[in-house]
Amino acid sequence: MRASPFLRVRNGCALIVALGVFGMAQARDDAADRSVTIEKNTQHYVINADGSYVLQADKVTLINEERAIRFSAQQAVSYNRSLDSLEIVEAFTLKPDGRKVRVTAPQIREQQEQASANAPMFQDSRVKVVIFPEVAVGDRLSLRYTRTRKTALFPGEFTDFATPSLSQTQDYSLTYDLPADKPLYAEARGFKAGPAQATAGRKVYRWDYVPVDKLRPEQSAVAYTDYGQILAVSTFANYQDLAKAYQARAQVEVTPQITELAHTLTADQPTPRAKALALSDWVRKNIRYVAVYIDAGGVVPHSAQSVLNNRYGDCKDHVALLEAMLKAVAIDSSPALINLGNAYTLPTVAALRVINHVITYVPSLDLYLDSTARFIAAGYLPLQDLDKPVLLTRTGEMARTPATQAGKLSSELVFKIDDTGAADFTQTSLAEGWRTEAMRFGIRSLPPTEREQIIQKTLRSHGLTGSGALQTDALDGDASGFNTTLAGRAENLVNLPGPIGVPALSRLGSNIAQDVQALSVEKERLQNFSCFANRSIEEARFEFPEGVNILAVPKTVSLKGADVTYDAHYERSGNTVLVSRTLAFSHPEAVCSPAWFKAMQPMIEAMFNDLKSQIIVQTL
Numbered sequence: 329m330r331a332s333p334f335l336r337v338r339n340g341c342a343l344i345v346a347l348g349v350f351g352m353a354q355a356r357d358d359a360a361d362r363s364v365t366i367e368k369n370t371q372h373y374v375i376n377a378d379g380s381y382v383l384q385a386d387k388v389t390l391i392n393e394e395r396a397i398r399f400s401a402q403q404a405v406s407y408n409r410s411l412d413s414l415e416i417v418e419a420f421t422l423k424p425d426g427r428k429v430r431v432t433a434p435q436i437r438e439q440q441e442q443a444s445a446n447a448p449m450f451q452d453s454r455v456k457v458v459i460f461p462e463v464a465v466g467d468r469l470s471l472r473y474t475r476t477r478k479t480a481l482f483p484g485e486f487t488d489f490a491t492p493s494l495s496q497t498q499d500y501s502l503t504y505d506l507p508a509d510k511p512l513y514a515e516a517r518g519f520k521a522g523p524a525q526a527t528a529g530r531k532v533y534r535w536d537y538v539p540v541d542k543l544r545p546e547q548s549a550v551a552y553t554d555y556g557q558i559l560a561v562s563t564f565a566n567y568q569d570l571a572k573a574y575q576a577r578a579q580v581e582v583t584p585q586i587t588e589l590a591h592t593l594t595a596d597q598p599t600p601r602a603k604a605l606a607l608s609d610w611v612r613k614n615i616r617y618v619a620v621y622i623d624a625g626g627v628v629p630h631s632a633q634s635v636l637n638n639r640y641g642d643c644k645d646h647v648a649l650l651e652a653m654l655k656a657v658a659i660d661s662s663p664a665l666i667n668l669g670n671a672y673t674l675p676t677v678a679a680l681r682v683i684n685h686v687i688t689y690v691p692s693l694d695l696y697l698d699s700t701a702r703f704i705a706a707g708y709l710p711l712q713d714l715d716k717p718v719l720l721t722r723t724g725e726m727a728r729t730p731a732t733q734a735g736k737l738s739s740e741l742v743f744k745i746d747d748t749g750a751a752d753f754t755q756t757s758l759a760e761g762w763r764t765e766a767m768r769f770g771i772r773s774l775p776p777t778e779r780e781q782i783i784q785k786t787l788r789s790h791g792l793t794g795s796g797a798l799q800t801d802a803l804d805g806d807a808s809g810f811n812t813t814l815a816g817r818a819e820n821l822v823n824l825p826g827p828i829g830v831p832a833l834s835r836l837g838s839n840i841a842q843d844v845q846a847l848s849v850e851k852e853r854l855q856n857f858s859c860f861a862n863r864s865i866e867e868a869r870f871e872f873p874e875g876v877n878i879l880a881v882p883k884t885v886s887l888k889g890a891d892v893t894y895d896a897h898y899e900r901s902g903n904t905v906l907v908s909r910t911l912a913f914s915h916p917e918a919v920c921s922p923a924w925f926k927a928m929q930p931m932i933e934a935m936f937n938d939l940k941s942q943i944i945v946q947t948l
Contacts, residue, residue, distance in 0.1 A: 403460070415473060439456075522536065660690070663720075822872075885935075896938050
């Protein structure tokens, strides 16, 4: 298990435990999905003064390849049953000969979205799934629907955010028809604005998508919204007005029960910071995360007392309860609206979507807390929260979360090799800083059977067979460091008699090797990408039997680049070889540029080559 500078996450008050630094990359190519062509996608909004609206949508999809049938023959339209009504006006499959095969009522199925975990009484987000009949290559799928928003998320306000599909798109337009006295602010990249049209008491705005070739998203790249084509519109004049609108509906009440609990939890805490951390950790561990979408649940938290009573809620509810508990011990805090994902910029206009999460900010301590992050202890943030713009709703100010935080993983590995080439091994690891709870939570979350298989899976990843056992510090503890020990036997570490090369491993399940190998998958970059401060120290000791001659050991490597230091040291002492590697990444921001990556290429190649090093041995 690894703790990673580069993470993928899903949107919307959601958390993903990711312990790997890099993921697999795809081949560089035009990113357009050519299995379908979106021939038409028009969205026409008629917006009322109170922020309610009617959306009329019309979409036509051409099926170009067989593989597209599986994911295009069913199309889902989402809505909030408390806020919206949704009508499928017309849907049909149009055959090349002009024949229409209409979608009938039984082929339109309503489902509850799977956003809630065991709390269906809160779930009001629905989808209507339209199942197109008799779909084949060359068909066109036509779908028209009307969604009526009866109650605005924010009274009197409207926001929308659009990005183009990765599928080939020919005609994509968005029209907004508003009262003439209601201004509409917009940021358009890759969308061309038409002239505003004035009618009796109304003003109509339209934007048309300008088709371009798209590069596929690179491994660990920042969100497409940071650099790609977007259309963001809003009736909010600025983010300060958005903050006021959120704060007006996010007031918390400190009840006697909340006060009593907060004082009990902080009774032995000597400082305001210690009290804040204790309360955040209690919420993190005791309030289960579920998505809560009912009435205006997308932006309005439930009462702090109800969250405490039910012991679950979404990110807004966690923040509301923590704010009330902090207030009970005289610590002021503010909700902080943020992107939980890989978007590091916000649109210039105050639109939602990029803002999809809320955490807690304590101004007097300059401290950010994310109590929905069950795998990160209070005082640290999930990596996807780092270096992000935030909107503090109490003041309307824009701020930014810390770009770096302390964290280190160090390990010691010993192989005691016998005359057959098998080896008894022991590996101890220490996680510190933000990695501590991430490692502890990761192991605690594994079913017992998977914990028992950790060593076998780890050995197999190195082409080895064997068995062993895992021992750890207390999984329910809260110590500032977390120790794990893997102990067992590898049956085929050295293929004697040789001469043979033995991989110069510095760690089983090597954090450094996996990080460097994954990073080297991308040969070039055109997009900024996430990169978090990181430090790993790995040491290994190979104890060969007297009947084995050590013919050669790798050469020492010492590399230093922009914000990166890599050292690999190999030492022979009698019939023992010591291997040590250190990788330290200290970039001051959580985003690296293509220029930085290009400058690092020689160092990445050198690290990759060193990690393939071998100890050459032969039986005497």
